Amino acid sequence: MSDDTDDTIAETETLPLDAWHRRKGARMVPFAGYYMPIQFDGIVSEHNWTRSQAGLFDVSHMGQIMVTGEKAAEELEKLLPGAIASLKPGKVRYSLLLDEDGGILDDLMVTNATPWIEGDADAGEEGHWGEPAYYLVVNGATKWEDIGHLREFIDDDVTLTHMDEHALIALQGPSAATALNRVMRNVIDDMVFMESVTHEFGEWPLRITRSGYTGEDGFEISVPAEFAESLADRLCAEIEVRPIGLGARDSLRLEAGLPLYGHDITTDTDPVSADLGFALTKKRREQGGWMGHEKVMQVLENGPAQKRVGLAIDGRMPAREGAPIYSGDTQVGRITSGGFSPTLERPIAMGYVDTALASEGTELEVEVRNKRLPAKVTKLPFVPHRYHRGN
Structure with missing residues (x-):
């Protein structure tokens, strides 16, 4: 050994x-x-x-973090582009941790975990909400960096508890x-x-x-x-x-067309290029006040150079991360995730291509083992989501 x-x-x-x-x-x-x-x-x-x-x-392996304190939402909104203060108890929101250049440090889930305190009915006490609390689930490979980033920029009045x-x-x-x-x-x-x-x-x-x-x-x-x-x-x-x-x-x-941190999204990608604009709450786009706001707004205004897209690839050979994407003889992007889809019984991939070529139906080629495979830009997700959203 x-x-x-x-x-x-x-x-x-x-x-x-x-x-x-x-x-x-x-x-x-x-x-x-x-x-x-x-x-x-x-x-x-x-x-x-x-x-x-x-x-x-x-x-x-994922990081579970509890953020508590009266200023918890306010402090989290310094770092996350989503609306945290308006998130109601028991509701969950997908969000992003960004650096000063608008690069994605991590993607995460935020839950308003503020507890409901039952009152003593015999004493005539009404129930009330307890101290504000937010439950974060972050990626396993980045959790220690995330915790360090949160501790560095969040006020000391707010408590961070790693639920290890x-x-x-x-x-x-x-x-x-x-x-x-x-x-x-x-x-x-x-x-x-x-x-x-x-x-x-x-x-x-x-x-x-x-x-x-x-x-x-x-x-x-x-x-x-x-x-x-x-x-x-x-x-x-x-x-x-x-x-x-x-x-x-x-x-x-x-x-499901869901990006994997460290592959489809990194500090070299911004939320707009990554097609994660839904995580940028409209009101907070306008108000700003979160790390990376200025740089992200510049990309929104000018348009990204490249965009994350789905690709349906002809044949049976899957394209893996790093495979170059071509339009004619010009390389126009690269694969960030790829494999053979058991559901669709064909190779699929996600990657970044020049924005001018990101429209659904655009015909491209992917190089795999020195062969050019025909590929077509397709709508994400490849397989429809089946989330339970109620009636």
């Missing part, structure tokens, strides 16, 4: 469900500083199971709600996409959020690490639920 391998082992940590995955026969690989399951029975079968039933994903003793489990797929309702006794009946609740499941305090990164209806469940195995066992006891690895998670999010 080489020294390089020894170093990797020394630096790679384990997550609360590590032993559980190994007992289930997972193939484990280093990812974002942790050993993670890449697959159990096979990527394609796990992908298809999630699309038709419900898959359980371990996403405990919590696991995070995602239950995704069309049968996810059926299975979870059975286990949790209908606690999530009235929830819709981008809503979050707290729930005491026996002795387990959970935060359940109706969201995920597969394009399917689903939930992310934050649970104290000591209860993670028991919860995973309980969920997988349902006939609809099977454990799913990182391989299928990646193919599912690619079909």
Whole structure:
């Protein structure tokens, strides 16, 4: 065994469900500083199971952060371009952490987790909202940098708590709600996409959020690490639920047209070029006051040089990250994510191309193994989202 391998082992940590995955026969690989399951029975079968039933994903490598204090929303709005102050308790918003040049440091989910304090009815006390609290879920590979960035720029009156003793489990797929309702006794009946609740499941305090990164209806469940195995066992006891690895998670999010940090979005990309303009709340675009505002507004006004697009590629050979994109003899972009779509049974990819060539239907070529493959710009997502938005 080489020294390089020894170093990797020394630096790679384990997550609360590590032993559980190994007992289930997972193939484990280093990812974002942790050993993670890449697959159990096979990527394609796990992908298809999630699309038709419900898959359980371990996403405990993600960073979970609680931001509390009377000025919490105000301070977060210094760094995030989304409207945080107007986010109602129990609601969730996708947002971005930007640097001073408008580059994307990370993408994340923000939940208004302000607790409701029940009053003492016998004493004539009414219920009231407690201290403002915001629950952030950030990417695993960037969580330490994110925490450092938040601590540097957020006022000392606001408290940041890294919830490093919590696991995070995602239950995704069309049968996810059926299975979870059975286990949790209908606690999530009235929830819709981008809503979050707290729930005491026996002795387990959970935060359940109706969201995920597969394009399917689903939930992310934050649970104290000591209860993670028991919860995973309980969920997988349902006939609809099977454990799913990182391989299928990646193919599912690619079909859903969702960008992966460090690949489709980085500090070299801005929200406009990345087609994430929806994360820039209109009122906050106008008001400013958030890091990177001036640079992002310049791109909005002048238009980006390149844009993130979806590509449908002819044949059976997938194009991977880094593959050059051509229009005629001119390179006009590159692939940032690509693979073979189990649902569509064809190669698909996302990448950046010159804005003039970003319109749907534009015919291009992608170079794979020294061959030029015909490709066509296509609308994202490749596979329609099936989020539960209510009636």
